[in-house]
Amino acid sequence: MLVGTKHGMYINGEWLSAATGEVIEVFNPATREKIAEVPSCSKEEAELAVQSAQAAFEAWANVTARERSSFLYKAYHKMIERKEELARLLTMEQGKPLQEARGEIEFAASFLLWYAEEANRVYGEMIPAAKKGKRLWVVPKPIGVVAAITPWNFPSAMVTRKVAPAIAAGCTVVLKPAEQTPLSAIKIVRVFEEVGLPKGVINLVTGDPVQIGKVLMESSDVRSITFTGSTEVGKLLMKGSAQNVKKLSLELGGHAPLLVLDDADLDLAAEQAAASKYRNCGQTCICTNRIFxxxxxxxxFTQKLQEKVRQLHLGNGLEEGVTIGPLIDKGGLEKVKRQVEDSVSKGAVVTAGGKEWNGPGGYYYEPTILTNVSNDMKIMKEETFGPVVPIVPFTSIDEAIKAANDTDYGLAAFLFTNDLSKAINIMEKLEYGIIGINDVFPGTAEAPFGGMKESGLGREGGHEGIQEFIEMKYVSLAIKEL
Structure with a gap:
């Protein structure tokens, strides 16, 4: 057992167990073996975490930006030093191959580094007044207590992508990680503890998402909620937060199209499509869901993609040579099976994969390609979050754009072409917050990440990311002219 029941909840600088003694169990999705127990906190303990963050807020908000920056720099270096330890833990609780996990730890650390720098670049503004005898300026202030609710598919990177800008801005945080993957969050909070972050600046609660979420939504002390997860849960957070008019930053579902034009480099397109679709077993919010x-x-193109799929090696992510791991749990596996069965029943043809894989006992599904796909199939309407991709032919660019935009989601879209004019024109017509042109890996700490339509509100990363945790105070001062 990696983490005991006494070491999973962090409130006001202390590691606590749940007063009730209740725990949530953490399983390795590659083997279905239990690897840990962490506290399942009560409503009262969630409220205590909010109170701790609120009590620490005034002092932290008055710490200079340089001082806040120094904590983030130290945390960055410590995460890099512990990359291997953190990556192995991530693989055990989430399932992704170890090489991918190492990449995620580096990605997670990059947000600490970026916002260590951005902490010093939150600028106000002087406004030329239209009337004499007035001076106008805008003063940035941290919004207050931030509730950060993170998902299981990137259990380290999504923590730092939210926590780092909030801390840099001068906010205090209550962190609620996904119940499937709390261990990475616990380790990151320990990093902050070890670098001396003041008590109460970051607090960690684990347990029932409904009970904890209710506290975070209803508390008037929580001024902002930042969440990554499904659109359905995002809508519940919007509704529940309305009574206190909280600021929301929501990175929600996606249904990313990938367009391959007839002038594209097909080797590059197939390689990148496979990398996008099957990374993390298809469990990423911006992974390719539909190929046109x-x-x-x-x-x-289909033949080249099939060749790439044949090179993938399913298995436990800790084993040498494994390139695709398991789905997170039984629910994830069943959803993938339902989508494939629905597609086949309506005429789709499986050209690669298409069935569950027993492996070492985990939640595995073979990397799958579907052709002869029609728009009435679930896979064309629902986010898959699994290693299955449909391929759909098109004859005109307008037809491809219309099909790509035919969804309520608008997070990411990808385009492969060697024609710059076509790339720019298509990019401008795609209704997505993130566009990758000959590139399926657009995520980076220095650029804004977020969606349109039902894919969310706000942006994470870049200089935009820290603005989610800033309020702008406008000051109008009347003076006597000398």
Missing amino acids: VHENVKDT
Whole structure:
């Protein structure tokens, strides 16, 4: 057992167990073996975490930006030093291959580094007044207590992507990680503890998301909620937070299209499509969910993608040579199976994969390609979050754009072409917050990340990310002219 029941909840600088003694169990999705127990906190303990953050807020908000920056720099270096330890833990609780986990730890640390720098660049503004005898300026102030609710698919990177800018801005935080993957969050909070972050600046609660979420939504002390997860839960948070008019930053579902034009580099397109679709077993919010290929190159592209899929090696992410791990749990596996069965029943053809894989006992599904796909299939409407991708031919660019935009989601879209004019024109017409042109890995700490339509509100990363935790105070001062 990696983490005991006494070491999973962190409130006001102390590691606590749940007063009730209740725990949540953490399982390795590659083997279905229990690897840990962490506290399942009560409503009262969640409220205590909020009170701790509120009590620490005034002092932390008055700490200079340089001082806040120094804590983030120290945390960055400590995460990099412990990359291997953190990566192995991440793989055990989440399932992704160890090499991917190492990349996630580096990605997570990059947000600490970026916001260590951005802490010093939160600027106000002087406004030329239209009337004599007035001076106008805008003063940035931290919003207050931030509730950060993070998902299981990137249990380290999504913590730092939210916590780092909030801390840099001068806010205090109550962190609620996904119940499937709390161990990475616990380790990151320990890093902050070890670098001397003052008590109450970051607080960690684990347990029932409904009970904890209710406290965070209803508390008037929580001024902002930042959440990554499903659109359905995001809507519940919006509704529950309305009574206190909280600021919300929501990174929600996606249904990313990938367009392959007939002038594209097909080797690059197939390689990147496979990397996007099957990374983390298809469990990423911006991974390719629908591939639209010009009919002139459909067969060639499909053959090249099949070759890439045949090179993937399913298994426990801790084993050498494994390139695709398990789905997170039984629910994730069942959803993938339902989508494939629905597609096949309506005429889709499985050209690779198409069935569950027993492996070492985890929640595995073979990397799968579907052709002869129609728009009435669930896979064309629902976010898959699994290793299955449909391929759909198109004849005209307008047809491809219309099909790509035919969804309530608008997080990310990808385009492969060697024609710059086509790339720019198509990019401008795609209704998505993130566009990758000949690139399926747009995520980086220095750029804004977020969606349109039902894919969310606000942005994470870049200089925009810290603004989610800032209020702008406008000051109008009347003076006597000398």
